[in-house]
Amino acid sequence: MxxxxxxxxxxxxxxEAIIDIQVSPCADLVFEELGNVRRGxxxxxxAQESTFEATGVPEVRPGISASASAQxxxxxxxxxxxxxxxxxxxxxxxxxxxRLPPYESWEPFRDEAxxxxxxxxxxxxxxxxxxxxxRYINRIDIPEDSVDLKxxxxxxxxxxxxxxxxxxxxxxxxxxxxxxxxxxxxxNQTVIAPARDGVVSVVLDIDVYKGDDVPSEEDDIxxxxxxxxxxxxxxFEACITEKARELFEQCR
Numbered sequence: 001m002x003x004x005x006x007x008x009x010x011x012x013x014x015x016e017a018i019i020d021i022q023v024s025p026c027a028d029l030v031f032e033e034l035g036n037v038r039r040g041x042x043x044x045x046x047a048q049e050s051t052f053e054a055t056g057v058p059e060v061r062p063g064i065s066a067s068a069s070a071q072x073x074x075x076x077x078x079x080x081x082x083x084x085x086x087x088x089x090x091x092x093x094x095x096x097x098x099r100l101p102p103y104e105s106w107e108p109f110r111d112e113a114x115x116x117x118x119x120x121x122x123x124x125x126x127x128x129x130x131x132x133x134x135r136y137i138n139r140i141d142i143p144e145d146s147v148d149l150k151x152x153x154x155x156x157x158x159x160x161x162x163x164x165x166x167x168x169x170x171x172x173x174x175x176x177x178x179x180x181x182x183x184x185x186x187x188n189q190t191v192i193a194p195a196r197d198g199v200v201s202v203v204l205d206i207d208v209y210k211g212d213d214v215p216s217e218e219d220d221i222x223x224x225x226x227x228x229x230x231x232x233x234x235x236f237e238a239c240i241t242e243k244a245r246e247l248f249e250q251c252r
Contacts (some may be wrong), residue, residue, distance in 0.1 A: 006233035009248035013204075014103040018135040019113040019225065020209075022094035023126035034076045034090045037123040041116070045088060047080035088116050094131075095120045106229055114222055129216050133209035134228040136236070139192070140244060141199040152244040153202070155187065178231060183210035185235055204239060208232045 038045060052072040076091030089096040097113040142152060146166045149156040157170050171190040178185055188205040195201050208228045215221050 006230070006237065007245070008105075009245070011248050011250050012103060013138040013140045013248060014136055015101060015139045016137040017099040017103055017109055018096060018133070018137075019110070020094065020096045020131070020133040020135065021117060021129060021221070022131035022133075023124075024128040024130055025092050026125050026127045029092065029124065031074075031092070033123050034092065037090045037120045038077075038079055039119075039123075041079070041119065043082075045079040045081050045086075049078045049080075050074050051076050051078050051089060051091060086112060090120055090124075110222070110225060110229070113225075118218075129214050129221065131209055131211045132214055132221065132224055132228065133207055134225060134232050135205070135207040135209075136232055138204045138206075138236070139195065140202045140204060140240075140247065141195050142202065142247070143199050145198065145200070147200045149202070150241075152241055152247075153189070153204075153239060154241055155189065155239040178208065181208075181210060181227060181231060182212055183208065183228070185209075185231070187235065187239070189239075204236070206232050206235050206239075208235065 035048065038048065051074070053075045055071050055073060075093065076089060079088045079090070081087070085100055085102075087098040087100065089098075095117050097109075097116060099109045099112075103109075140152065146168075148166060155174070157172050169191045172188070174185075174187040176185045176187065177183075186207040186209070188203070188207075190203050192201050192203055208231050210224065210228070215224055
């Protein structure tokens with residue numbers, strides 16, 4: 001793809017930034033070790049919660065239509081930093097660090113992720129690293145009661161010219177191969193409840209990931225995260241117009 005220069009915005013619309021590493025656990029993983037990865041981090045990350053995964057189980061009984069019941073399986077733990085700006089997950093299938101607002105910049109976020117991943121990897125000793133992902137969720141608040149999406153987004157639903165062009169709601173998902181990275185980009189875009197009166201709030205969620213031939217050496221892993229971050233920035237800039245950029249240039 002043609003590269004678009006990344007820009008720093010004083011009013012960036014980022015609501016959550018995520019670095020995610022999925023793994024295959026070792027065969028003899030002791031579940032309690034997922035909580036013990038926080039050793040040495042308790043003062044900084046005092047809050048701990050369990051994480052669960054819901055699974056649907058079909059139920060078929062004579063004379064009764066099939067139904068599904070949800071069961072929960074604990075997958076690991078979630079740790080919240082004392083200032084609530086970072087949330088760290090330690091799971092059987094991987095590691096995630098989320099940065100919540102106000103987002104600063106990539107470098108401190110990446111450094112914190114690498115530091116905590118090292119603690120996770122040392123404690124868990126996963127059998128393999130299977131997926132690397134950088135995901136940024138943006139909420140773009142447009143100061144209008146209704147909006148023509150094409151004024152703000154270069155990637156948006158194409159509506160028949162025989163229909164009204166203004167949308168009250170939509171959900172669009174694109175999966176775009178990134179052949180040069182041997183990866184994928186998943187773009188989700190939707191209208192959500194407005195952040196405040198007089199605006200239209202649109203989520204632009206960009207997830208760039210590699211799930212094949214994933215590097216396992218530390219320097220290679222974090223070198224690849226740099227590549228994923230640069231590509232995420234390029235995709236973001238490719239999806240928006242100059243009118244959208246003007247929103248982000250305004251100071252809060």
